[in-house]
Amino acid sequence: MVTNITNLGRSGLSDWLIQRVSAIILAVYAVFMVLYLLFHPGLDYATWSGLFSQTWMRIFSLLAFISIAAHAWVGLWTVSTDYLKQAGARFAFQAVVMLAIFVFLVWGVQVLWGA
């Protein structure tokens, strides 16, 4: 048993499950976006804005944002523990990644509900 406190779910099992579930959500969101763009070739601002003014689309988008935040944290935490062997550098990298993810997430919420 190896202890760690900087990974997302404190357990390898929960990180692994979060990674798999968030991947599925992101895949569904990506496929939806590609299909939407294909079916709206002459997309204008009003249609695009109309899509994101609907509550279900905001929920779907926020779900995707939270998924990408969790997915990125699990993935980049793994990369940092593989390649950054110096503890100080590793923690600094993790702190920067965590801050960036938090900023992007809050910014995403602002974009969805701000306009």
Next chain:
Amino acid sequence: MSMLQISIYRYNPETDSVPYMQEFELDTQGRDIMVLNALEMIKQQDSSMAYRRSCREGVCGSDGMNMNGKNGLACVTPLSEVIKDNKLVLRPLPGLPVIRDLVVDMGMFYKQYESIQPYLQNDTAAPATERLQSPEEREKLDGLYECILCACCSTACPSFWWNPDKFVGPAGLLQAYRFLADSRDTATSERLARLEDPFSLFRCRGIMNCVAVCPKGLNPTRAIGKIREMLLSNAT
């Protein structure tokens, strides 16, 4: 028939400051011999060359090494299977400290094997005779018990290269599942609890290098998947 060109990793910590590759030429007289036989012929040319070997038939697991970039047992690998352009490059198993030439320090590998407690644990009273298994229960151990601990798989695994102190590695995890799958073992939940952290088991990224190199044709990735399934069904 041209001479076979063999390039071998040499390092003697008492005399060399850095490792180097030494070139040998070998006349195999057109025979398709095993890599170990070729090594023995080279040892006739240069007796300072060090490697491990014992049974020479793929049972003891002593002569695991990297042959033209792929891990395997020298004693059961014919030259025809590995040589490219009449050239053979022999290196020690990757990722483990080199003691000398092709001999590596397996300490970390054994420590991880020890961490999974590779012995039957049963807290019920011992029966008068042996603990019996049905043929179906015994069948679950096929593909698991055959491992000879040659370390070809774990030293082909990047996750083991980067975290040999924390990640159990494919060989250890195959054995972990061997005892999880054993109907006579009663320590299942304790065994699973030791593997639930982010490193011991979950550092496996499923690239299957272990499956590609196993000289016994075993599948550690499948065993790791089975342990994940057990952990998941216990925790959801």
